[in-house]
Amino acid sequence: MVRPTIADIATRAGVSKGAVSFALNGRPGVSDATRERILKIAEQMSWRPHSAARALGASRVDSVGMVIARPARTLGVEPFFAHLLSGVQSGLSAESISLQLLIVEDTAAEIEVYRRWASEHRVDGVILVDLTVKDPRVDELKALELPAVVIGGRGGKGALASVWADDRDAMLSIVEYLAALGHRRIAHVAGTPIFQHTQRRIRALRDAAPRLGLLDAPSLTTDFSDAEGAAITRKLLSQSDRPTAIVYDSDVMAVAGLGVAMEMGVSVPGDLSIVAFDDSILTQLMHPALTALSRDTFDFGRQAAEVLLETIADPATVINRRTSDPVLTVRESTAPPA
Amino acid sequence: MVRPTIADIATRAGVSKGAVSFALNGRPGVSDATRERILKIAEQMSWRPHSAARALGASRVDSVGMVIARPARTLGVEPFFAHLLSGVQSGLSAESISLQLLIVEDTAAEIEVYRRWASEHRVDGVILVDLTVKDPRVDELKALELPAVVIGGRGGKGALASVWADDRDAMLSIVEYLAALGHRRIAHVAGTPIFQHTQRRIRALRDAAPRLGLLDAPSLTTDFSDAEGAAITRKLLSQSDRPTAIVYDSDVMAVAGLGVAMEMGVSVPGDLSIVAFDDSILTQLMHPALTALSRDTFDFGRQAAEVLLETIADPATVINRRTSDPVLTVRESTAPPA
């Protein structure tokens, strides 16, 4: 049995194609009785719209895209993307819009993908992650007139729509907690400085340091890898006036740091408190389990999808939506300093 | 500047739409000179095919789909999917075919997605993962006449195309290594028995046990979660004749098991050897680092993409391709028994 088209339905119902189209899309132009009849026949023949045909007439393809520009090996360890994806999809599924996912090596390749998608009409809009300082993707997407929403980090004035969490507040909640425990030497093992969120976290710590009476609060940047996380930790713990607490920008680095501490005979949380700026099953698998900042990543994705759909519907208004604040989940890796 | 269509190119070149189509698709019907001229103009106008229009005429959409039916929280910890995805994409990108990814809760939802995709012509084919015993998806896909390739596990006779690694050999390489070290009490913390690969691993161990002179080689099934992995480990290590080596079906469970061992004062690898049936950064972050079975997941995905494209091109011939064998990466968690 071949797939039925609206022409088949029209024949069966004894009406024109146009009438069927009106009925199926709930637009005026047919009587309620006829509409009812057509819908019933469509149901019986299990008709489904042909996505390409629909995309050709109207100019929407009911599909959005997401490109992640990271080498594959650093992906995946983080549940972040899996949760984000699920969230995005739950936001899209309501409208039965599909998602195209692409993992590429770098930003240049990512921009290439946007160009292709735009010119081939493959997506109605895209979701951006990992916004960097002076991100070239923003201008490119504006030039392509491709609706987009940025996850994490306001785009700035006249920029793209966005969904963001307050990194500044998040960092404050961590260091204020550590300061309240009595820590005065806090180090921050940060990610790459090209990411806007890294910058915001670094600035937040620097600004808060004097107020909290911190003696020392260095932020050391890395490439987010476990290797660099471990190396920096080794350096920090070798200093004569070593920190009593370290904040890591990712859970993987925090775990690597914990390993270094154990290897150097530094007890956690006795001699050193550890906080991860991102939560996952990883932090819970450790002994001691790591205190971590938990974000509702699923909801993050869901809201991004919603904002994107609104942006596609009305490209003129730029939405900047702030999501729920992350909360600090205290586990076993933090305690007052010795 | 609006996007150019082949009609625009035709006008500029002073030929018909048909001629342009022939030229752009490298089919006979135009002279080399004309073809050259048309291609140059298309290049100048930076023409790209409108994917929907192409999909409507021909019956291919240059897009394949992949549905992962797992609750989001158990996803993502494993680099497995990230690597697999990258591999699939590298296999697809050569033909510039795009990938639709969907994460759903269960198999029922997954089948729903296949039905929708098939009826809406959204994909040319799909890639299946996590094949279960008597998997309902196989029959469904055959009924929908949707080309598909199964990753991991031959589909059996008259079934779908597949790309698979030899789980049996892999399990053997692990237990033979452990037996050679002198272990005679080996336990296997397996995944869910509904997965075919779980079954194959269990059987491989059971069959090999007598030959290797193993005193005891129980396989205990779990739901792949860290919680159950930990619980089973606790039980195993509490026995009077506890195993001297444990093989875990996933890296997450192996890490959880390592945590339990440390918590119970069982030294690894002194009193207990641990092997993970899957490698990732997780196993390397641990102290001791875990001995694990490494598979070339990227290549796995790449080959799956290739096989799928061949299946789409010629649905009649069913390909069953065996990939490279996994290798055992020995690290610090295995040693001769005390």
Added chain:
DNA sequence: TGGAATTGATAAACCGGTATAGCTCCCGAA
């Protein structure tokens, strides 16, 4: 040298929907 085969191109149909102009019928108001 004449008819057949080949080459290079065109015009038009087609894919499955959406959008729109227009037609018919009926009701109500001037």
Added chain:
DNA sequence: TTCGGGAGCTATACCGGTTTATCAATTCCA
């Protein structure tokens, strides 16, 4: 009685490609 207008529907153009039937001009071969 006529005209206006809306409801309900049809016919048709259109979206941007692919494909097929057709045709003229040229080449080939007996």
